Amino acid sequence: MTKLSSWKKACVVFVLCVATAVAAPAQVVLNTLFSFNGTDGSAPDYMSLVQGTDGNFYGTTMARGADGDGVVFKITPTGTQTVLHTFCSQSNCTDGSNPYAGLVQATDGNFYGTTYGGGAGYDGTVFKITPAGVLTTLYSFCVQGYPCVDGALPTGALVQGTDGNLYGTTTKGGLRGYYGGTVFRITTDGSLTTVYSFCTHPNTCPDGAIPFAGLIQDLKGDFYGTTMAGGGDGAGVVFRVTPEGRLITLYSFCSQEQCADGNEPQGALVEGLDGNFYGTTTLGGTSEGGGTLYKITPAGALTTLYRFCEHPIRDWCPDSGRPLTGLALASNGYLIGTTSLRPTLFGISSAGKFEQYTKADNTSAGLLQGTDGLFYGTAGGGTYDEGTVFSISIGLGPFVKTTPEFGQVGTSVLILGTNLTGTTNVTFNGTQAGFTIVSSSEITTSVPTGATSGKVEVTTPSGTLTSNVPFHVIP
Secondary structure (H helix, E strand, O other): OOOOOOOOOOOOOEEOOOOOOOEOOOOOEEEEEEEOOEOOEEOOOOOOOEEOOOOOEEEEEOEEOOOOEOEEEEEOOOOOEEEEEEOOOOHHHOOOEOOOOOOEEOOOOOEEEEEOEEOOOOEOEEEEEOOOOOEEEEEEOOOOOOOOOOOEOOOOOOEEOOOOOEEEEEOEOOOOOOOOOEEEEEOOOOOEEEEEEOOOOOOOOOOOEOOOOOOEEOOOOOEEEEEOEEOOOOEOEEEEEOOOOOEEEEEEOOOOHHHOOOEOOOOOOEEOOOOOEEEEEOEOOOOOOOOEEEEEOOOOOEEEEEEOOOOOEOOEOOOOEOOOOOOEEOOOOOEEEEOOEOOEEEEEOOOOOEEEEEEEOOOOOOOEEOOOOOEEEEEOOOOOOOOEEEEEEOOOOOOEEEEOOEEOOOOEEEEEOOOOOOOOEEEEOOEEOOEEEEEOOEEEEEOOOOOOOEOEEEEEOOEEEEEOOOEEEOO
8 A cells, every 4th residue: 555654744824925036917815715634634735626617626635534545625616625535445445545636527527536556556546536526446557566567656637638538647657667657548437548658768768757747638639748757868858649659759858058948847738828838847947956937839849938046046046946837827828837946826928927926835736727717726734734725816807718628510518617697698709609507607508600719708797708718619
């Protein structure tokens, strides 16, 4: 049974201030929604939240709970928390233990995730859990034993592909040895296929090794991701892989002198409004190794947008550094993220304009922008020193988002938002669509005939809400 220990716990203290070294936008307002007490979970401060179709937020903690190995929880926007499942509640932790990643809600309405340990093979699981908390273990890694050809120890979140299947990564195992890791596909009923095994040459791993984060799918159906290690200089890569398993290494980090382009990417990529991908590296960039923010085209041309700790003052970095997770695309087009070195919430434009919003102790998790315009995240510390859930406003208003974000005419689409009751009109880039109001947070519709790519707009009694990203109508 895998157990994680020696957690660094520090009291969360948020200092709402404007840094003098960088610009800051509108007033920042922070609200601690919930403090974990251990019995309801502990150590949520790496996992990102996901907003469900019911408007609530869902997440995981890596530790504690009634059985000591983490929980799945639901929390309302006002801070009412419910434990949906406690891991290791089954004999020998066959239901998994220590989830290291957040959840994804699939089109069937259920949530899917992974655990780092436990399961029949003791090296992690893929699970399904209903909004009511009924958990099913879909797959246990490494049931065949070492070297775990099907993968082991998953740490990244899953993503649902356009084919309806779920795709993810494992940090270890694979067909080419335990070290490399895998990309896998799993059906919603638990049939797993290894799409790709990293580390084609165990001594160098030019294709990458240890994919720590999850994947993102583009309009063509290909997946993009990062690895922490491997590549030409052993510092990690950005890769593209097809659903059939053909992998192309787009970029190898530390290919510039003193790793000016970054080193060791741990976070997932996010697609910007310009069609490029954006990400972070934990190390490199400068001699202080504060990490970087970068942009990379689908063809692999990388631009370093920002280097943390480039201008240290007496060994103190005014802009913090070492981002451990990926970025979130905000409704204003900025990319929002957190750092782990003197933790900070920041934003950066696609042109590289950096803005520092708040300083916050002991949070390194990625952020999620809710449809109310606020950002939601998790941190350590809190009243009981077991972790918190918080929200931050940086002055952005409500919007709607679509699931999926692209599709053909006739494709069923969920529109998620806030206060949608009483909606009178839905348009896809100006073309009207029929719709059904499911609840105050959910509308169902389909891509109308004649629709073109562009923003989705929803007319409500309180005003018109626009989608945070364009909906792409594909042939």
